[in-house]
Amino acid sequence: ARLMAKLPDPFKLVDKELQPFADSISELVSSDQPVLSMAAKHFFEKRQGKRFRPTIVQLVAKAVAAADVEEVLSPADQPPPPAWHMAGASPIPADLLAEDGARGVVTPGNHRDSDPWRRQAQLGQVVEMIHVASLIHDDVLDEAETRRGGDAVHKLYSNKVAVLAGDYLLARASVLLARLENTAVVQIMATALESLVSGEIMQLKAPPESLVEVSSYLRKSYYKTASLIAYAARSTALLGGHSYGSEVATACEEFGFHLGLAYQVQDDILDFTGAADVLGKPALADMDLGLSTAPILYAAEEFPQLKPLIMRRFKKQGDKQTALELLFNSERGMARAKELARFHADKAVEALLRLPPSEARDALTRLVSVVILRKK
Numbered sequence: 017a018r019l020m021a022k023l024p025d026p027f028k029l030v031d032k033e034l035q036p037f038a039d040s041i042s043e044l045v046s047s048d049q050p051v052l053s054m055a056a057k058h059f060f061e062k063r064q065g066k067r068f069r070p071t072i073v074q075l076v077a078k079a080v081a082a083a084d085v086e087e088v089l090s091p092a093d094q095p096p097p098p099a100w101h102m103a104g105a106s107p108i109p110a111d112l113l114a115e116d117g118a119r120g121v122v123t124p125g126n127h128r129d130s131d132p133w134r135r136q137a138q139l140g141q142v143v144e145m146i147h148v149a150s151l152i153h154d155d156v157l158d159e160a161e162t163r164r165g166g167d168a169v170h171k172l173y174s175n176k177v178a179v180l181a182g183d184y185l186l187a188r189a190s191v192l193l194a195r196l197e198n199t200a201v202v203q204i205m206a207t208a209l210e211s212l213v214s215g216e217i218m219q220l221k222a223p224p225e226s227l228v229e230v231s232s233y234l235r236k237s238y239y240k241t242a243s244l245i246a247y248a249a250r251s252t253a254l255l256g257g258h259s260y261g262s263e264v265a266t267a268c269e270e271f272g273f274h275l276g277l278a279y280q281v282q283d284d285i286l287d288f289t290g291a292a293d294v295l296g297k298p299a300l301a302d303m304d305l306g307l308s309t310a311p312i313l314y315a316a317e318e319f320p321q322l323k324p325l326i327m328r329r330f331k332k333q334g335d336k337q338t339a340l341e342l343l344f345n346s347e348r349g350m351a352r353a354k355e356l357a358r359f360h361a362d363k364a365v366e367a368l369l370r371l372p373p374s375e376a377r378d379a380l381t382r383l384v385s386v387v388i389l390r391k392k
């Protein structure tokens with residue numbers, strides 16, 4: 017930890033770059049429907065959270081700028097937007113379009129976000145919008161009443177508004193994504209969305225046998241958490257001019273993959289060890305949802321009597337209490353979960369070391385340790 021403190025603080029290093037983000041995001045998510053605007057802005061104005069993902073995108077952008085570029089993507093190689101995108105040629109009445117120039121629809125007048133740096137910053141916004149959309153929906157699915165130290169969006173409004181606000185944020189993120197005018201990045205990020213949904217449905221509909229498997233748990237964790245970070249990191253490299261199959265882009269994706277897994281395993285550990293007021297969201301929530309994560313799965317290797325409880329999703333009276341006691345009494349359950357987080361953290365650092373040395377790379381290394389040492 018002392019060695020880490022000598023590395024640059026990842027959040028401070030990109031503080032300036034993230035400021036315009038904070039300034040423009042509420043403009044980007046404004047709607048002519050007041051409730052939608054308020055619900056969509058909730059996690060951008062008052063409760064911004066740790067802003068992990070945009071921080072990662074900014075730092076990866078800096079780190080890949082230090083690497084040699086094999087192939088530069090020029091905006092001229094990109095296909096032109098379809099004619100109906102152009103103001104005037106649109107079938108949509110002009111008065112309805114009037115405001116849209118400022119809000120992000122591509123028109124000839126605002127078609128100017130061509131330099132890599134701006135595009136990468138915009139990708140960071142897209143990623144945070146996708147993340148926030150998924151959290152708003154997640155709290156509906158999980159029936160969680162708090163998020164980031166305040167009420168969940170569905171508690172402030174209603175389930176219906178929360179579903180629509182999440183959809184709306186996704187729609188806005190899609191417009192911004194398209195504005196990057198990089199079809200590879202659009203495909204990658206659309207795949208990330210697909211992964212999020214796969215992860216959630218896998219968690220919801222997993223067959224009982226798979227609930228006891230660490231491999232299924234890891235796959236689900238990849239889908240619901242690591243994929244977005246991995247794809248965002250690869251996309252950042254692409255926007256920096258690196259080609260899809262380049263060593264730099266692959267190292268970035270592997271970094272995101274392992275960091276994401278370390279992040280989720282730590283999240284699952286904190287569900288048992290953290291306090292709700294520190295976490296800003298409910299603690300001990302996973303078992304209530306019938307979910308078994310790393311600590312319980314490893315404890316079950318020591319105490320096989322846990323397995324039937326896991327497979328029936330702790331549905332019988334007393335199951336949760338019994339499982340907690342067994343976890344508490346297990347020698348290695350929690351320790352092995354911590355080792356798993358550490359393993360992926362180490363792999364994330366190994367991937368980073370394939371990038372050329374830079375201040376940003378050092379900050380990312382420190383970020384990896386922040387992820388597994390965090391308490392919230």
Ligand code: FPP
Pocket residue numbers: 146149150151153154157158160182183186209212213216240241297
């Ligand atoms: C949090 O997990 C949830 C996610 C990381 C992904 C949620 C994804 C969806 C709801 C699919 C819909 C996707 C989009 C893009 C709208 P958690 O419940 O384990 O964590 P928590 O403790 O923070 O609630």
Ligand code: MG
Pocket residue numbers: 154155158160
């Ligand atoms: Mg949840």
Ligand code: MG
Pocket residue numbers: 154157158
């Ligand atoms: Mg969930």
